[in-house]
Amino acid sequence: MKKKHLKLMALALTGAMLLAGLTGCGSKSTSETDSKKKVGLVLSTLNNPFFVSMKEGAQKAADEAGYTLIVADSGNDAAKERSNVEDLIQQGVSVLIINPTDSDAVGNAIKVANDSKIPVITVDRKANSGTVACYIASDNVTAGKMAAEFLAQKLGNKGNIVEIQGTPGASATNDRGKGFADFIATLPDMKIVASQSANFDRQKGLDVMQNIMQSTPEFDAVFAHNDEMALGAINALAGKNVLVVGIDGGADAQKAVQEGTMAATIAQQPDLMGSLAVQNAVKIINNETVPASIPVDLKLITK
Numbered sequence: 001m002k003k004k005h006l007k008l009m010a011l012a013l014t015g016a017m018l019l020a021g022l023t024g025c026g027s028k029s030t031s032e033t034d035s036k037k038k039v040g041l042v043l044s045t046l047n048n049p050f051f052v053s054m055k056e057g058a059q060k061a062a063d064e065a066g067y068t069l070i071v072a073d074s075g076n077d078a079a080k081e082r083s084n085v086e087d088l089i090q091q092g093v094s095v096l097i098i099n100p101t102d103s104d105a106v107g108n109a110i111k112v113a114n115d116s117k118i119p120v121i122t123v124d125r126k127a128n129s130g131t132v133a134c135y136i137a138s139d140n141v142t143a144g145k146m147a148a149e150f151l152a153q154k155l156g157n158k159g160n161i162v163e164i165q166g167t168p169g170a171s172a173t174n175d176r177g178k179g180f181a182d183f184i185a186t187l188p189d190m191k192i193v194a195s196q197s198a199n200f201d202r203q204k205g206l207d208v209m210q211n212i213m214q215s216t217p218e219f220d221a222v223f224a225h226n227d228e229m230a231l232g233a234i235n236a237l238a239g240k241n242v243l244v245v246g247i248d249g250g251a252d253a254q255k256a257v258q259e260g261t262m263a264a265t266i267a268q269q270p271d272l273m274g275s276l277a278v279q280n281a282v283k284i285i286n287n288e289t290v291p292a293s294i295p296v297d298l299k300l301i302t303k
Helices: 002-036 049-065 078-090 106-115 140-155 171-184 202-215 227-237 251-259 270-285
Strands: 038-043 068-073 095-098 120-123 134-137 159-165 190-197 221-224 243-248 264-267 293-295 299-302
Touching: 038 049, 038 078, 038 270, 049 068, 049 227, 049 270, 068 078, 078 095, 078 106, 095 106, 095 270, 106 120, 120 270, 134 270, 140 159, 140 171, 140 190, 140 221, 140 243, 140 264, 140 299, 159 171, 159 202, 159 227, 171 190, 190 202, 202 227, 221 227, 227 243, 227 251, 251 264, 251 299
Parallel strands: 038 068, 038 095, 095 120, 120 134, 134 293, 159 190, 159 221, 221 243, 243 264
Antiparallel strands: 264 299
16 A cells, blocks of 8 residues: 555646656747747847837837837947947847938947847938948938928028028938928029037927027028927027928828918838838848838928
């Protein structure tokens, strides 16, 4: 009887060990599956409604696809951007989506991902080096040109314009400025009389506008490379009869357009950019082919 009891105990222990082993295998499989379902999103800054909207679009697409989205804020710092990329790689993301702080500096972060065999998608801003699987953005040269065409029409092809530029080195800054300047250059009676960077920031837009007003008192219009700087400029102008145009089409800008304080905004779709980035990240994970670049439509919004 005692021998039978010991035999039963041994069988029970063996079964428990087998069950534990099977459970362990199951946990490992789930962990591996989870690691394959992580996508990293590195944003230049979350201190801007445009990129908050981009994050929201990305999160919605990730939720719909059943993927985990890990978001990192670079605070407009290229060193932090690289650190974010390294951290997300350690967390086991399968694809990295990067909204670059600077088109040149981001190459260092992208090369870290390339060395780790992690595919990269860039959004809104280009990367000037490193291997990128897909680039998703509006045509920023066209956006700048649309702003110039609108002001030329409103001013009868004659007038002085102040330009408030975005972050130096960002492709959006370069491209929007080029599209605008190239068109203005075709009009002999229109010229850019002042140009200064405000880093895509509203408060800096206000400060820069105040500085320009002291040195350049006579101008007819302001072209800001984004809505945040345009809204800052409007606060500095304090009702001065000047046309102000921005780019992005954010909620605050559209409200300002309807109220008549901003003449127009060239609307992008940051939520769609974020959504498309995640959708294409999923395609890459599933070994599907993705386009090298995906354009996102622009729209002129006036009152």
